[in-house]
Amino acid sequence: MGFMAGLGGGIWTLAAFLVALSIIVAVHEYGHYIVARWSGIRAEVFSIGFGPRLISRRDKRGTRWQIAAIPLGGYVLFLGDSDPASAGPSKQVPADQRRHTIDGAPLWARAATLAAGPFFNFILSTLIFAAFVLIRGVAVETPTVGELSATPPGMVMELQPGDRIVGLGGKPVTEWADIYDTARDLPRADSYDWRIERDGREMTVQGPDPLPPVIGGVAPGSAAAAAGLLPGDVIWRIDGDRVLRFEDIRAKVEAVQGAPLNLGVMRDGQEIDISLSPKEQDIPAANGGFEKRWLIGVTAGSWFAPATQSVGPLSALAMGVTQVWEIIASSLTGLWAMITGQIGSCNLGGAISIAESTGQAANAGLGNFVWWIAILSVAIGFLNLLPIPVLxxxxxxxxxxxxxxxxxxxxxxxxxxxxxxxALVVGLMIFGLSNDLRC
Structure with missing residues (x-):
């Protein structure tokens, strides 16, 4: 039974990885294709996958669109190319057709065609991030209660959606940071006095700890994702000890220094047992450098979501662009830190870890999977812009x-x-795979 479950999980992981990769590659190659077409360069083949053709058709411009047998990438073959990578000299073409080859086109057309692939990856990610903002909205500036989560039996929850929070534990608050800072100074208790505005009136109601051991997010590729933890899970116990706040999880993870942890997790009203081992990771430090921390890969959640407000398409696009840029900047920082030895080489993962992370994102739900595709698309666009021949x-x-x-x-x-x-790219791929197996 364990073997079959593992086999099924492996097939699911592979399928999720191939779906994500195919979407990202299709968008990347379409960027090359459409800009080449606009600039007068003729494409002979647009392929998703390598190897023998499985399905193909030829359009009115003479381009053959195909799906090939090995779904591990794709390419556009331009007129006169000797290979799909456009790395070799062009084959002989009639003089009157040379303008339509990648080598015979003006410099601006070649540069635009080459840059279009990564640029389209960034566009895909921007649109996905913007779509999430449009669908979910953004938190309102004043602390206001949104959707309530299911709470355990016996927990006091008198807060209601739409309540505007103005105080906690007798202290005034004006923003979310005030709530969290105030909560840290309060003694542990089953419930707290929440001062709220409801229907134009101020009142005090009873509500739970603002810093509960609720999982808000799970990072793909993390120990938590590998163990099967999901957003919304509540970690009630660690190694038999009661957990009251999210900071208790952090403290316990740091204390065991990578030793296995046995978690008592509440999910859908049922308590389940999950075991995992924290991973040591390099994370950005407050001083701008990096520091090593033991992590399981979860972020804090809450018993209620902040109330949100809708934003316009332009604002959502601006937020999408910002998100893409932050990922690129983080990638540049991490790459430089790895080159200069500030962080370990184990931070470079290979195809196995990427596939596993993709499967874990898919397991966490469609929204997480689509979000992960956006992150991967930025990463692939960034990677392709590195000044390495063949890229x-x-x-x-x-x-x-x-x-x-x-x-x-x-x-x-x-x-x-x-x-x-x-040779460099192949070497990096082999190195990444070795990291997947040994780190």
């Missing part, structure tokens, strides 16, 4: 050289650099 960024570097010097690198130089770049 889009490497070809853009060749374009930059041509723009500065007035001549393109020779086929010999480009071929040699491409071989070096290919």
């Amino acid at each position: 889009d960024g490497g070809h853009l570097a060749f374009c930059a050289w041509e723009a500065v010097t007035g001549r393109a690198p020779s086929d010999r130089v480009r071929g040699a650099l491409t071989s070096v770049g290919l």
